Amino acid sequence: MQIVEKEIKIPYSRDAAGLIGHFKKEVESKVPSGEIPIRFVVTESTRGGFKCEIGTLACEGDQDWTQVSSIFDFKKRPFENTREFNVVLLVPTGIGAEIGGHAGDAGPLARLMASVCDNLITHPNVVNASDINELPDNGLYVEGSLITRLLMGEISLKKVRSNRVLLVMEKHPCGPYFEDKSINAFNAARATLGMEGTQIIRLDEALDMRALWSNAGRAVGRIDHFDRLAAVIDREEGKFDALALATRIQVPMEFHTEYYNEEIDMVNPWGGVEAMLTHTVSTLYNIPSAHAPMMTDQSTMNLDLGVVDPRKSAEIISEAFLHCVLKGLHRSPQVITDPLLINHPDFISASNVSALVIPDGCMGLPTLAALSQEIPVIVVKGNKNQARVKLEPFFSKARHFYTVENYFEAAGLLMSLRAGVSVESLQRPLKKSLVVSSLDPAMVSSQSNGSGR
Template identity: 35%
Template sequence: MFPASSSAAPRGLLETHGRYRGRGFHSVLSNRRYELDRCGVHEADALLALVEDSFKESALRWFISEADRARIVVESTEYAGPLPSPPAPPARSRCGLDTVVSLIPTGIGCSVGGYAGDAAPITALLAQAADLVVTNPNALNASNFIRTGERVLYTEGSCIDSFARGAISLHRSRGNRIGLIIEGAAPEAVEHVWNVTNAVRAVHGVDIVDCVVTERPIGTRCVRNESGAYAGRIDAPEVLLDAARGLIDRGANALAVTTNVQGLTSRDYAAHFTGRHANPVGGAEAVLSHLLVRTLGVPAAHAPMMNFKNLKLDHSVVDARSAGEIVSVSGLACILIGLANAPQISPVSRGSRLAEEVGFGDVVAVVSPADALGGVPVLEALRQRIPVIAVQGNSTLLDVTAAALGLPGVVEVANYAEAAGMILALRCGISPESITRPLRALGLAGREAVGNEG
């Protein structure tokens, strides 16, 4: 998509692998770290080109984890297996609904949204300030609990990236046909999955067209990167993809997956429940769903089959943001409910009733944690001169700020209440600069141009 950049040669590279054989080919999932020289590269489009030209294989997920004026560090999960060619960009059209993209990246310790559905209230607030909000599933997922609504588009991360690039539109769905992949596990765990699934069918009316229990483990594993952020690995992607293809052949147009996430230390997981550690399973979940969406072109989401096991906590009452997980045995219910109306990626409904087609041209703003601005949606928004609202009150374990990236066009606010106000201003055609102080005065060349604060 972007031209090659001669300055993209990595100064350092660290990688881990998950290897498998399936369908007659050898394929590799790799977590890599690149240190890139960015001297002279400061515009958003040049940064995107620099990053995307550095990958050895197709990147399922990447983000800038460190940045200054001389270099950037990129952490990626790459896939050497076959992926379909990128779709032809859809015709650029507006549905007329002012749309906000609210980014809550998983696995980086977001203080708002990094736990169990604790970004649902701010998502509902932003949805009242806009016509539609596109947000990550982990912003809303809280195991047995989820808060969504007509104005919220429950959209997996790689879909948001493709949406920001203009490669896809999001087609609002009035009802998806969900296929459920259950990793083979102990009988009591699988029986609990059946009970959760039946409860969601009975209470929420979700259409589960078919389910498959895999004969072999999928092998979803946590991987912690050098930055402290979490990525993931899949031991047997062919087991996942074979099951998914079978469900699509039987009429599914959305995919839910539940597996036991491995490589999770009790100490880190316990610290997460006290609000002192990033969600260790988030990166693994993202890698799995990215692989499904990139390969098969349907909405997908992952949930842990068992939220915790033999977990030793200092106190039985956990951080309020994690409470949804601690009171739920399984993480499955929320993704089944969320996927029921998740937007489709293709205009071919395959069983869904589709409403409006939302394109990136409908986006009035992208909202992101202020110290995690190094991802595709933010850089694409800046490249296309769409306002980026950086929320200082949503801290992460990264420090990739507007100042570190050296990029103009970012509006910083203290919290999501201010972000909602800024969205209302943008929708009304009010310049963000005009409602902040000091107000720059035009025409005062040669001296400090500050507005009258009285």
């Protein structure tokens, strides 16, 4: 079983409200039978069409995943539950975001956003920093594809006190030295976090994970032999609540030095293929999952990279890269798929989401779903990245679409939304109210009683 990322072109549409259906129809017509779409993103928009990337799982043998719900399935939320103010914070993986595109360097951002909401729903890319994970106390660590399905109205999240965490690690070809790093990290999490570790399973026949680049400049990849991991998950069903993964990712040797060279502006090459793997696991099995790369060999371990960009420093001081994953999965919320329970008041569903904060240029299913659910979307222009889609021309007329320059403004806007303060009321000049005739709504009565009130 193979997971790959493909580039496709979809005809242009100006119907912002109907884009999810438009993309679903076009993708289904372009993806061969026997392949399951795992993730989808628009990388560029022109009058000639949308350039898109679609990650797919090719099914082989006896394994049949064709009954898995489509990533494009959408259910309109029946109401907005205002009991809590819950914010989704996304910094998509593999786009080289200036904030959040490296090694947990959006951790301070997560703490800021968490300070203005009841629950912050975010994904591993935001807070994972090898041996460091500064997820706020009111933060929920949720795999990216699950956040998409949450916003699409397909699932809800159930808070937990703790999870039984299963670690599946690769049998390392260089011997036990690198395996011991992962085992020690797992035991350290049990001893210091109080994490319940069910067991460690060594994957004797490994996955083949390779980091690649798309033509749009995004970090993607290819994964072969996913069936080997699927067999383990199937066998251990019911014995664990969250899945930690530790495997090697093949990249050219020069990437290990070029990525840390400040004169070379390189997107993190490992994150894209990691997202492809965890998207697949969480989509098929409805479980929390996260991945940590294993050091590939001793020569990579021995590289002297000196003092690097602070945003990447967390990776330099680690050898296992695993603790951030274990800390996040320790209390990652469980996934509720039963349609009769999704909108239960004790769970977090699309009805409970109060806002989405996302970098500019990111036109994917989370953005489209939030706007379709009439969830406020706050686009941060200052977090530059590789995405090339200008969102304002599509959504500027949407009632709940906002653009800000930086995350400080985003935090202020969230506070305004939480307090029920109209954004317009704090802007100057403050427009006068429009008065219209009840007999002819098109007639502005200011002609007879002044220019407005």
